[in-house]
Amino acid sequence: MKKILCLVVIIFLGGCTITPIKPWERDILARDNMALDADAMLQLMDEQIYYSKEAASGGKGIGGGGCGCN
Amino acid sequence: MQLKYNLNPASDRTRSAQTLDPRSDMKRLGNHNKDSTQRCHSLPESISCTVQVRSPAVSSYKSIRQQLTVATCSLLTAIPVLAIDTSPLDISLSSMIYSEDGRVLVNEDVIEVQKEIDDDEFVTVRYIFDVMTGPSHNGLPKLDTPQTLTSPSGSTVTSKTSEEPTFAFRDTRHALNLEWEKPITRLLSTTNAVSISGEYDYLSAGGSSSWNYDINDRLTTLTAGVAANYDLITPVGGTPLGLGSSDSEKNLGDQKKGELDALIGITQVIDRKTLLQANYSIGYSKGYLTDPYKLVAYLNNVDLVPVSDNPYFYEKRPNTRLTHAFYLQLIRDFDDDVLRAAYRYFIDDWQIKSHTYELKYSFSLLHENELQFHYRYYTQTAADFYHYFLINDARAGVNNHDVVTELSQLEYASADHRLGNLKSETIGVKYSQRFVSKQSKLDLRLDRMIQQDQKGKFNDLKAWIAQIVFKFIY
Numbered sequence: 001m002k003k004i005l006c007l008v009v010i011i012f013l014g015g016c017t018i019t020p021i022k023p024w025e026r027d028i029l030a031r032d033n034m035a036l037d038a039d040a041m042l043q044l045m046d047e048q049i050y051y052s053k054e055a056a057s058g059g060k061g062i063g064g065g066g067c068g069c070n
Numbered sequence: 071m072q073l074k075y076n077l078n079p080a081s082d083r084t085r086s087a088q089t090l091d092p093r094s095d096m097k098r099l100g101n102h103n104k105d106s107t108q109r110c111h112s113l114p115e116s117i118s119c120t121v122q123v124r125s126p127a128v129s130s131y132k133s134i135r136q137q138l139t140v141a142t143c144s145l146l147t148a149i150p151v152l153a154i155d156t157s158p159l160d161i162s163l164s165s166m167i168y169s170e171d172g173r174v175l176v177n178e179d180v181i182e183v184q185k186e187i188d189d190d191e192f193v194t195v196r197y198i199f200d201v202m203t204g205p206s207h208n209g210l211p212k213l214d215t216p217q218t219l220t221s222p223s224g225s226t227v228t229s230k231t232s233e234e235p236t237f238a239f240r241d242t243r244h245a246l247n248l249e250w251e252k253p254i255t256r257l258l259s260t261t262n263a264v265s266i267s268g269e270y271d272y273l274s275a276g277g278s279s280s281w282n283y284d285i286n287d288r289l290t291t292l293t294a295g296v297a298a299n300y301d302l303i304t305p306v307g308g309t310p311l312g313l314g315s316s317d318s319e320k321n322l323g324d325q326k327k328g329e330l331d332a333l334i335g336i337t338q339v340i341d342r343k344t345l346l347q348a349n350y351s352i353g354y355s356k357g358y359l360t361d362p363y364k365l366v367a368y369l370n371n372v373d374l375v376p377v378s379d380n381p382y383f384y385e386k387r388p389n390t391r392l393t394h395a396f397y398l399q400l401i402r403d404f405d406d407d408v409l410r411a412a413y414r415y416f417i418d419d420w421q422i423k424s425h426t427y428e429l430k431y432s433f434s435l436l437h438e439n440e441l442q443f444h445y446r447y448y449t450q451t452a453a454d455f456y457h458y459f460l461i462n463d464a465r466a467g468v469n470n471h472d473v474v475t476e477l478s479q480l481e482y483a484s485a486d487h488r489l490g491n492l493k494s495e496t497i498g499v500k501y502s503q504r505f506v507s508k509q510s511k512l513d514l515r516l517d518r519m520i521q522q523d524q525k526g527k528f529n530d531l532k533a534w535i536a537q538i539v540f541k542f543i544y
Contacts, residue, residue: 019341020289028343028403033432033440036337036347036401041164041539042500042515045178049168049535053521055450055489056416056424058351059397062297062331063263066274067243 159544160184166537173236173531174204190259192251198267200243205236209364209385209485211459212529215375219316219382222306222363234529237363243269257284273302280333293335293349301327305362312386313480316365327357335397343403353393360387366457366485368477371465383477385484387455393418406434416450422489424450440502444517446495449524453489455482458527487531491524498535510542 032038043060051057052069161183168176182196210217211234218228221237229235245267253259264277280295303309308320335349364385370377399412409431416424425448432442457472460483464473474480498517505511517535 017340018289018338020287021339021342025342026339029339029345031403033408033434034345034401034403036345036399039500039513039539041162041180041182041541042513042537044180045164045166045535045537048178049519050448050494053488053519053531054424054448054492054494055418055420055422055453056393056395056414056426056448058331058353058393059349059395059414059416060399061349062280062295062333062351063276063278064247064265064297066265066267066272066276066299066301067245068241068269068272068303 157186160541161544162539162541164537164539166535168533168535170204170531170533172205173533174202174206176203177201190251190253192249194247194249194251196245196247196249198243198245198247200245201241202243203238203240205238206363207234207487207528208237209487210235210367210382211485211527213367213369213375217367217376217382219365224307239363241270243267243272257288258282271304271306273304275300276329278331289339291337293333293337295333297329297331297333299329299331301329301357303327303358303362309358309362310384312360312384313477313483314384316382316384320362325358325362327355327359329353329355345399345401347397347399347401349395349397351395351397353391353395355391355393357389359389359391360385361484361486364484364486366483367459368474369459369461371461371463371468371473374461374465377462383483385486386480386482387453387484388420388482391418391420408432408434420489421454422450422452424448438504440500442500442502444496444498444500446497448492448494448496450492452491453484456484456486456489458485458490458525487523487528490528492521493524494519494521496520496535510540513537513539513541 028034037043047057047060047064048067052067162180164178164180164182166176166178166180168174168178178198178200180196180198182194184192184194186192208219210219210229212232214231216228216231217235218226219235219237221227222239227235227237245265247263247265249261249263251259251261258281260279260281262277262279264275266275267273276297276299278295278297280293283292284290285292303325305320305325309322309325310316310320311318311322331351331353333349333351335347337345337347340346362384365382366385367382368377369375369381376382394417396415397412398414399410402409402411410429412426412428414424414426416422416426427447428445430442430444432440435441460472460474460477460480461468462473462475464470496517496519498515500513500515503512503514515535515537519531519533519535521531521533523530
């Protein structure tokens with residue numbers, strides 16, 4: 001599964017070339033579901049769950065609150 | 071510990087609106103409209119004068135035209151009042167249940183209110199309330215003999231044979247987060263936040279500041295941020311001596327720790343349908359990083375039962391930790407469907423290395439509703455001081471790393487599974503329903519998480535995650 005996921009990312013990155021777009025061509029990127037933090041409230045919960053159950057954290061952003069997380 | 075749930079500044083919806091997509095242009099258009107309506111304050115007089123000058127002789131129409139003029143001007147003057155005074159509140163309500171099979175149950179409720187106080191300037195207040203209850207694993211292994219222990223609250227607990235010992239706990243957590251986003255120039259914006267949270271045995275306060283700068287015709291956003299956190303730990307029953315016997319007195323008093331984080335990132339519009347985000351973050355923690363409730367077992371190498379004297383002792387971790395995280399996210403549109411692929415590599419000076427892969431695919435349904443499938447795969451190597459248990463001499467099948475002839479030889483030790491060789495998978499589904507006005511949205515999601523020891527030593531942890539989120543404008 002890990003290899004498949006790697007492959008997906010590589011395919012996308014390999015196939016990507018930066019194509020400048022004009023402001024009036026940003027209709028797709030403007031959609032809510034294309035936002036970097038779409039579903040922010042779900043991500044908020046995910047971050048807290050995985051933070052309290054795994055040793056690794058961070059990367060997406062910084063700041064927030066603290067917890068004892070037993 | 072510090073939760074990284076403040077998202078990358080570049081990912082914030084308002085900032086992404088400024089930097090990445092036409093919503094910023096729409097917003098600016100919206101503001102121009104607002105400006106236009108504000109200027110309409112002066113219109114009634116001029117219109118009225120024009121009417122009177124151009125038609126002085128047509129008295130039969132005069133009253134009608136005047137009335138129409140007054141009505142028109144009344145409407146025009148009413149609009150800016152609405153535009154200025156009715157800045158709406160964006161409200162999000164969330165309730166989540168996290169339920170481990172036979173273990174911990176958490177209910178977390180969130181209310182978030184956001185208000186635009188000026189053009190592209192937002193204030194957000196978020197309140198979180200958690201209730202946590204149930205048995206939590208205390209670090210000891212499952213053995214062929216029952217294990218009798220004293221819980222942090224002082225009660226005696228005896229585990230069943232071949233069952234991982236646990237301590238039952240109940241706690242609540244209140245957290246408050248205040249965030250202020252402000253554009254500095256057309257291309258530069260900042261977000262500053264403070265947060266405070268409290269549990270029965272834990273207090274935390276922190277702040278963060280991040281900056282976004284758009285370049286390359288706003289197709290690229292550069293991000294930089296710093297955060298600091300200060301925590302006060304007051305363990306139930308007192309703080310135990312690290313590596314001290316579980317029978318010893320816990321009289322070390324309150325503990326504290328601090329954490330500093332920094333992040334740099336870049337977000338790039340690849341083409342009309344693709345976004346790429348890359349971040350690097352570094353974190354440094356100093357202070358009491360030990361879990362005061364976790365124990366380590368010291369076993370006899372002959373029959374793997376607790377040695378007769380001092381069978382259990384409290385864990386002890388280093389008092390500093392340096393972490394690095396590299397994060398990559400790709401978002402791609404496929405004819406209204408959306409694929410999100412993310413990868414994170416994490417490494418720290420406790421010798422933990424971790425890979426996280428995440429895939430989300432959203433199917434676009436009628437009326438902008440959505441169905442999303444989600445898969446997450448996580449692995450980590452163990453901390454160099456992690457031991458499933460320790461034995462007092464060499465034994466076949468037990469790693470030499472876990473052999474300690476004298477406990478005084480140990481500098482650090484922990485049997486907390488979260489520092490072990492973990493593998494975790496989460497699979498989930500989410501449904502999003504927009505309501506007629508499109509001013510409100512309901513999200514329902516259900517995830518199943520399974521966490522396993524890659525060495526197969528400790529029991530699997532299985533949990534359900536259910537969440538409902540309702541967003542609306544008030």
